[in-house]
Amino acid sequence: MRPEKCILLIDDESQNNDLENIQRNLISEIDVSFSQIEVLNSEHIDNNANFDIEKFKSNLFDFMKREHYDLVLVDYDYGAYVEISGLDVIDIIREEYKSIDIVLYSADQKKVISDVVGDDLSKCTTEDIVRDINKLLNYKISKISRRDAYVSDVVHMLRDDLSPSPNRVLCKFLKDNSSRRFSSCYPKLKDKTFGELAEILEKDNDGRAHEWLKAVIEQTMAYLVEVNE
Numbered sequence: 001m002r003p004e005k006c007i008l009l010i011d012d013e014s015q016n017n018d019l020e021n022i023q024r025n026l027i028s029e030i031d032v033s034f035s036q037i038e039v040l041n042s043e044h045i046d047n048n049a050n051f052d053i054e055k056f057k058s059n060l061f062d063f064m065k066r067e068h069y070d071l072v073l074v075d076y077d078y079g080a081y082v083e084i085s086g087l088d089v090i091d092i093i094r095e096e097y098k099s100i101d102i103v104l105y106s107a108d109q110k111k112v113i114s115d116v117v118g119d120d121l122s123k124c125t126t127e128d129i130v131r132d133i134n135k136l137l138n139y140k141i142s143k144i145s146r147r148d149a150y151v152s153d154v155v156h157m158l159r160d161d162l163s164p165s166p167n168r169v170l171c172k173f174l175k176d177n178s179s180r181r182f183s184s185c186y187p188k189l190k191d192k193t194f195g196e197l198a199e200i201l202e203k204d205n206d207g208r209a210h211e212w213l214k215a216v217i218e219q220t221m222a223y224l225v226e227v228n229e
Helices: 016-026 053-066 086-096 109-117 126-137 150-159 166-176 194-203 207-227
Strands: 004-011 031-038 071-075 101-106 143-146
Touching: 004 016, 004 053, 016 031, 016 150, 031 053, 053 086, 053 194, 071 086, 071 150, 086 101, 086 109, 101 109, 101 150, 109 126, 109 143, 143 150, 166 194, 194 207
Parallel strands: 004 031, 004 071, 071 101, 101 143
Antiparallel strands: none
């Protein structure tokens, strides 16, 4: 069975052709599925025809609740009518999802650098540059790509990571059975739906997730020992 990978792309216009190109490049190795969020979609526009960041944020989290994404691709620049950048979008994602892999891409990488550390590096002190580099590192971006190269970069990233992680397999199973309720081995999360458990694991910001996972593994090992005696 081929491994499965799911991608979420966030841009101000459709990148369907690029995503299908990624699928074609990996068709013999990986089953790639994808979803897209168009930043300027009417769902994110208020009654005054302005971009509404709260509507965008709500829609983004709805997408991430429905599916387990192995990779999120984020465009940097959404045009003059949107007062946020790709880094702001990554900030929003990191509020809830601490460890998901993210690729930031831009047609103008110099603009990304200048927005982070300023236009004139000669006027920056070493401390300023180090501070701003650390700020960029804190976004935990897996790769920053040129717009004309991100398809190739993503293909290489997915090809280098063919083995499905246990966490991915578990989260996908939980989301595929999202309405079922948990009732054993870890009382603190009793009656949570499987979908809610997947969210807790993916967000990686709740200490109960590691305790629950340990309890599930211990129960599974006890079952394996019992059936093999």
